[in-house]
Amino acid sequence: MTFDSKKERDYYIILEMLLKNKQISDLKTQVKFELQPSFKFNGKTIRSISYIADFTYIDKKNKLHIIDVKSEATKKDKVYRLKKKIFQYKYNLEIEEV
Numbered sequence: 406m407t408f409d410s411k412k413e414r415d416y417y418i419i420l421e422m423l424l425k426n427k428q429i430s431d432l433k434t435q436v437k438f439e440l441q442p443s444f445k446f447n448g449k450t451i452r453s454i455s456y457i458a459d460f461t462y463i464d465k466k467n468k469l470h471i472i473d474v475k476s477e478a479t480k481k482d483k484v485y486r487l488k489k490k491i492f493q494y495k496y497n498l499e500i501e502e503v
Contacts, residue, residue: 406434413459413474416503420460420472429462429470436461436471440491456488458500475502 408414423429436458443453460472479485480502489500 409459410474410476412476416472416474417460420462424462429464432460432462434460438492438496440488440495454488454491456492469498471498471500473500473502 406417408417417434420429420432424432438456438458439453440456441454444451458471459474460470462470462472464470475485492498492500
């Protein structure tokens with residue numbers, strides 16, 4: 406498995422340990438959430454817009470966690486911040502930044 410950063414890899418190792426100890430379930434990586442579907446405009450197809458979470462999992466209370474491993478610089482990225490707002494509006498879920 407390839408990770409975007411050492412921080413992301415290290416976090417995955419922690420999540421794997423929690424999964425093995427049955428503290429979490431349904432651990433997934435690179436989970437795609439559609440923010441806007443593709444559509445036609447003036448005869449051209451406009452691509453869909455998606456947000457891809459680094460990890461998702463379910464805790465013991467059956468709560469879905471959406472995890473994004475970010476550096477301080479990438480937390481300030483304008484595209485990421487816009488996608489985060491659209492994600493929160495559409496799915497009514499919080500993105501947990503670690």
